[in-house]
Amino acid sequence: MSQNAHKYSLTTRIFIGLVAGTLVGLLLQLVFDDSGDLRFTIFGYTFSTYNILVEGIFSTLGQIFIASLKMLVVPLVFVSLICGTSSLTEPSKLGRLGIKSIGLYIFTTAIAISLALSLALLVAPGSGVTVPADAAYTAQEAPSLSAVIIDMFPTNPVNAMAEGKMLQIIIFAVLLGVAMAMSGEAGKRIANFFEDINTVIMKLVTIIMNLAPYGVFVLMAKLFSSIGADMLGSLATYFFLVLGVLLIHGLVTYSALLKGFTGLNPIILFRKMRDAAQFAFTTSSSSATLPVTMETAQNKLGVGKSVSSFTLPLGSTINMDGTAIMQGVATVFIAQVYGVDLALQDYLMVVLTATLASIGTAGVPGVGLIMLAMVLQQVNLPVEGIALIIGIDRLLDMTRTAVNITGDCTVACIIAKSENELDEARFNDLDAGLKEEDVDLEHFDRNS
Template sequence: MNLSVKILIFMVVGAIVGVLFLQFGDYQCAKGLAEAECQAIQQKSWAYTYFVEGLFNIGGSLFINALKMLMVPLVLVSLVCGVCSLADPSKLGRLSLKSIGLYLLTTAIALTLALTLASIFQPGVGMPVGEASFDASEKPPLSDVIINIIPTNPFEAMVSANMLQIIVFAILVGLAITLSGEQGKRIGNWFEDANKVVMELVNIIMRFAPYGVFFLIAKTFATFPFSDLVGSLGSYFILVIVGLLLHAMITYSVLIALFTRLNPINFFKGMWPAMLTAFGTSSSNATLPVTMRCAETNLGVHKNTFSFTLPLGATINMDGTAIMQGIATLFIAQAYSVDLSMAQLLTVVLTATLASIGTAGVPSVGLILLAGVLTQVNLPVEAIGMILGIDRLLDMTRTAVNITGDAAVTTIVAKSEGEIDIDTFNDTNNRSNFDD
C-alpha cells in the first residue's frame, strides 16, 4: 500500500479514536456535573491517563523527535553536497535571489487573500470581546537577525537547531570544498556517502510515519474541545481554513502552471506524503526530511536545488501563518469595532511579509508575528487570547500549507535552472513509498 494511503487511513482512524475519548468526557458532563468537575473526571479516568496522556503522547513524541533528529544532519550534509555539485558558484547567488523573492511574493499574496476574505465576510462583527489575555514574546530586531546569520560557533548552531546559521555554515563549507582541489574532492566524497546514509535513515523512520501520525492526531482530537468551534469563533475558524485551501490549491497551481508549464495536479500528488506528515506534526522543520525526499523522488528536483531552497523555506516562508495573521488581524479589529484604513491594511501586508524573515527560528513564531502586526495598527495584543483556544487545528493546517509553498517555490526555481527531471515529475504512477 502506498505510504500516502497508509498515513491518510491512520490519520482518519486516529481522529475517530480521539473523538471517542472526547465524547467519553462529554458523557460524564451530561450527568449534570459542572464543567470543571467533568474535565477532572475525564483527565483522571484510567483510559485517558493510559491512552491519551500515555500511549498517544509517547508515540507521537517519539515520532516527532525522530524527525527532528534527522533535521540538522540532513540539512548540513545535503546542502554541502548541493553546493559542491554547482559547476558555477554564481549559480548560488541566482538560487538565493529567486528563492527569497518568490517566498516573499507568495507570503504577500497570502496576506492579500486573507485580508480580502476577512473584509468580505467580517468574522469578527458582533464577537464578544470579554477579558482576553496574551503575553507576547519580544520579536528580535532585524539587525540582530542579520548579525546572527553568521554563527560564532557552528556546533552550537547545530545543537540549538538554528537553521539560518546552519544553512550559511553549510554553504561556506561547500564553497571551500569546491575551491580546495583534490583534498576538497576527498572531503566531498565523504559528504556524498554521509548523505546516502542519512537518506536511508529517512526511509527507516518514514516506515513508522502512519503510526506516528495516528498517535498525534488521536491525542489532538482527544483533548481538543470541538464545542469551541460552534459559536462566535466558528466563522473565524472556517474562514481561515477556506483561506488556506484557496491559497494552496489556486495560488500554487497558478504559479506552477505559469512559471513551469507543468501540471499542478502532479505536483500535489508528489507532495501528498509531506503534506499529511506536516498536518500531523504541525512542524515545518520536523517535516523537512519528508519534504526533501518527496521533492527528489516524486517531483524530480535535483539535490543541488532543493537542498538549498527547502531548508531556507522551512525557516523563512510562512504562507499559512500569513493567512492566519491577516484574518486574525481583521477579526480582532472587527471585534473591537475598529475600522482599518487602506494604509493600515498595506502596513499589515508589509509588516508581516518582512517580519517573516526577522523572526526565523523563533518559537511560536506565528503568535510573535501577529503581536507585531497588531502593534503596528494599534490593536490590543492581548486580544490574541481570544483565538488561542482553537489554534491547534489551524496550526496543523497552516503547517501543511507552509511546506507546500516551500515545495512550489523549489519546483519553480528548479525548472528555471534546468534542475528538474520532467519525466519523474509527470510519472504519477511511480511515487516513492520510502522503502527503496
Template structure:
C-alpha cells in the same frame, strides 16, 4: 530455484499516506472518545473523579504524551544534521558556485512574494466576510507581545559567531549560512575537497536511511499526537469561533489549491494537478506534526524523489523555505488582524493594512518553523497597527487545529518554489515529475542513488 513469492505481499503493502491517514483518524476518534469519558464539571462522584484522574494521568499524559513527544523529538533530532549534510552535498554538486547567489535570490524572492500574496488574500476575504462582526467574548490574556526585529538585526543574526552553538540551538538560518559557506569551501579545495565531499555523500545516505526508519513509525507517532490533542480540544470553542475558523481554513485551502497551481503553471508550464497529487504525503505529515522543520525530511524526499527536483536545488530551497516561508501563518495573521479589529470596533486604514502585509512578510524571515510561532508573529503585527494584543485570547483556543493546516500549506509552498527554481536552473527531471509512481513508497527508496557531486 528463486521465486517471486514476496512480490504480491509487497504490492499489497499499504502506502505511507494510507497508514498516516489511518493513524490520524484513529487518533482523532480515540481523543474524542476520551474527552467524552472525562466530561468537565464539578458534579462528580469520587469514583468517577478517580477514574478520570487515572485515565488522564496514565493514558493521556503518560503513554500517549510520551509516544507523541518522543516521535517529535526524533524528527527534530534529524533536522539539523539533515539540513547541514544535504546543503553541503548540494553546494558541492554545483559546478559553478556563483550560481548560489542566483538560486538564493530566486528562492527568497518567490517565498516573500507568495507570503505577501497570502496575507493580502486573507485580508481581502476577511473584510468581505466580516468574521468578527457581532462577536462579544472576554479578552483577558497573559500573552505578551514581542518587538519585531529590524531588517538589519535579522541580517546580522543570520551569520553565526559559533556554528556549534547554532547546531545545538537549532538556529536554522545560521545553520544554512554555515553549510553554504562550508560547501563552497569544499568545492574550491581541489583533491582535499573531493575527499570531504565523498564523506558527506556517505553521510547523506546514512541520514536518509534513518529518515526511512522514522517514516515507518510515523503513523504511531501521528496517532498519539492527535489523540492527545483531541482529548483536550473543546469543540464548543470551535463553534464559538466558527466564522473566524471557517475564513482562515477557506483561505488556506484556496491558497494551496489555487494560488500555488496558478503560479506553478505560469512560471513552469507544468501540470499543477500532478503537483497537488504528489504533495499528499508531505502535506498530511505536516498537518500531523504542525511543524515545518519537523517535516523537512519528508518535504525534501517529496521534492527530490517525486517532483523531480535535483538534490543540488532541493537541499537548499526546502530547508530555506521551512525557515522563512510562512504563507499559512501569514494567512492566519491577516484574518486575525481583521477579526480582532472588528471585535474591538477599531477601524484600520489602507496604510494599516499595508503595514500588516509588510510586517508579516518581513517577520517571517526571522521566525522558526515550530508549532505555535504564528501567535508570536501575530503579536508583532497587532502592535504595529495599534490593536490590543489581548485579542489573541479570542483565537488561541482554535489556533492549534489551524496551525496544523497552515503548516501543510507552508510545506506545499516550499515544494512549489523548489520546482520553479529547479526548472529555471535546468536542474529538473520532468520524466520523474510526470511519472505517477515516482517515489511512491518512501521506505523503499534506494538512497545509494542520491544525486552526488559530479
C-alpha cells in the same frame, strides 16, 4: 496525571483543554446569578466566586501563558533568522539561487496575507461581536507608514531587543546572518554557536507548547464564563474562513504559479505531495517534515539535489504562507471584536510585518501564535485577543503546515526548472518514487 497526558498527542490534549475549558466556562454562566456573581460569607467576610475563579485563578494563569508566548518572540525571531540566512554559504547561492528562493517565498507570503486580509474584510468574522467590559481596549494612535519604514532600521540593536521592536530585530538579524555567511571560518564558528542556541530555544518552545493545553483551558474557561452566543458563531466563522483561505491559496495560488512559471501540471504535484502533506498535517511541523519533503521533491518531483538541498531547508524557515494567512484573518477578527478601526496604512503594516515575520517563524507547532503577538503589537491591537482564537488554532495549524510544505515544493520546482535541474520525465511519471524510493512515514515520530 503527567503519565496519562503523555498517552495523547499535543493536538488531542489541546482539544481536551479546549472542550473542558468551554464546558467549565458555560457551567459558570449557569451557576452565577443575574449579576454575574455568586457570593458566600465565611467568618463575616464575603467572597466572590466569580472573582476567585475567573478574575483570580483563570485570569492569572491565562496571563502567565500569554506572557510566556510573548517571552519567546525576540529570541526565536533573532536566532532563527540568523541560522537561516547564515546557511547561505556560497556566494553564487547568495546571488542567483538565493535571490530566486527568497524572492519567491516572500512573494507567495505577500499574496497569502493580502488574500487573507481581503477575504476577512469581506466576510467580517468579528463584526457585531463584543467582548466583556473588563476586556475593553483603547487603541493608541498608530505611526505613519513612512515613520514605520524609517523605524525598521535600528540605531541600537540591543535596545531594539530590549524594547521588542521586531522589525528592527528582523533587519539586524538578516544583515548579521548574511555577514556571517560571507565571513568564512569565523562566520561558521559563530553560526555553529547560534545553531546550538537555536536547538535550546526550540526545546523551550516545546516546553511552552506542552503547557498549551492548560493555558487553553484557563483562557477558554475565562472567555466562556461571560461569552455570548454571537461569539460562538463568530469563532466558527473565523475557523472556516481561515480554512477556506488556506485551501484557496494552496490550490489556486500555487497552481497558477507552477503553471505560469514552468508549464507543469499542478494536479501531478498535488498527487505526489500527499504523503508529505499527510505527515505535515500530523506533526504540524515544517521542520519535522523536512526529510519527507526533500525526499518527495527529489524522488517524486524530480528536483535536482543541489536545488532541493538549498531551497527546501530555507523554505522550512522562511516560507510560512499558512501562518501569514492566519495572522491576516486573526488581525481583522480581533480588530473587529475590540471595535478598533484599522486604516489603510495599518493593513499595509500588517502585510509588511506578517511577510517579514514569516522569515523568522520557525517550522515547529504553535509558533504562529507567537508571531501573531508581534503583528498585533505593530498595529496597536491587544495581544490578549489571541485568547479568542488559541483554542482552535491547533486544528488550523495542522492544515497550514501542509500548505507551507506544498509551497516549499512548488517554489523548488519553479527554481529547478529555471536552473535546468528539473527531471520533467520523473515529475510527470506518476509511479516515480512510489516503489523503490517510497517515503517511509513510519520512520518518523508522528507526535514530535
